[in-house]
Amino acid sequence: xxxxxxxxxxxxxxxxxxxxKEYEKRLLGFCSFSVIEIIxxxxxxxxxxxxxxxxxxxxxxxxxxxxxxxxxxxINGNMFSSEKFASKMKEISNSGINEVLFIIGGANGLDxxxxxxADLKLSFSKMTFTHQLIRLILMEQIYRSFKINxxxxxxx
Numbered sequence: 001x002x003x004x005x006x007x008x009x010x011x012x013x014x015x016x017x018x019x020x021k022e023y024e025k026r027l028l029g030f031c032s033f034s035v036i037e038i039i040x041x042x043x044x045x046x047x048x049x050x051x052x053x054x055x056x057x058x059x060x061x062x063x064x065x066x067x068x069x070x071x072x073x074x075i076n077g078n079m080f081s082s083e084k085f086a087s088k089m090k091e092i093s094n095s096g097i098n099e100v101l102f103i104i105g106g107a108n109g110l111d112x113x114x115x116x117x118a119d120l121k122l123s124f125s126k127m128t129f130t131h132q133l134i135r136l137i138l139m140e141q142i143y144r145s146f147k148i149n150x151x152x153x154x155x156x
Contacts, residue, residue, distance in 0.1 A: 001092075002032040002099040003142060006063055008056050008106035009040045009131050016132050023139040030146040035135075036063050040106040049108040057111035060103060068099040069119050072110055073134060077121030086145035088120070102138060104131055 011017050020035075027033040038059045041052035064070065069092050080088065092100060102122075103114060115121065124137055147154035 001097075003027070003102070004033070004063070004099065005035045005102045005104065005135060005138065006038060006060055007035060007104040007131065007135050008038045008060070010037050011132050011135065013132065016136055019136050020139060023136070023143055026143050027139065027146070030143075030150075038106075041108075043107060050111075052106070053108050053111035054113070056106050056108075057113045060114055064101060064117065065099060067097075068101045069097045070101050070103065070117050071120045071122050072103045072115055072118040073105070073123070073138065074110060074115060074118075074121045075123055075126065075128070077123035079123050079125075082141060082144050083148060085141060086148035089142070089145040090149050102142075104134060104138070106131065 011020060024033060024035070038056060041055050043049075043052060089100075103110065103118075105111075105114070124134065124141075129137065144154065
């Protein structure tokens with residue numbers, strides 16, 4: 001399976017970069033994995049957030065293939081336990097889908113054009129997390145799903 005994370009923004013903190021590198025290394029043992037970073041729009045006027053989201057959506061759309069399974073991270077998305085998420089990942093893999101795209105929006109969220117493309121809208125919590133931190137949490141949960149599906153002891 002080919003898994004990509006499309007994320008608006010870069011990772012700035014060294015401790016997050018190190019943790020993300022570790023999970024990237026672990027994931028490569030289970031799948032083809034990559035991260036595509038989209039340069040965020042510079043927020044100069046809060047009243048123009050829809051314009052900023054549209055501009056970021058144009059950048060994201062360049063990386064979406066028609067046959068990709070798209071999972072957007074959204075606060076109002078579906079919440080899963082780790083076991084249910086692992087089951088969903090297994091179901092996607094068994095359906096013959098070759099590429100799964102996880103999309104993390106910018107500070108203003110995702111444009112409806114991207115949200116409407118989602119095959120699955122995923123939420124980790126009703127709480128708000130930084131986009132940098134949610135990328136790490138997502139990678140850990142993807143890795144955890146592979147370990148659960150392989151009946152390996154990481155998740156215990």
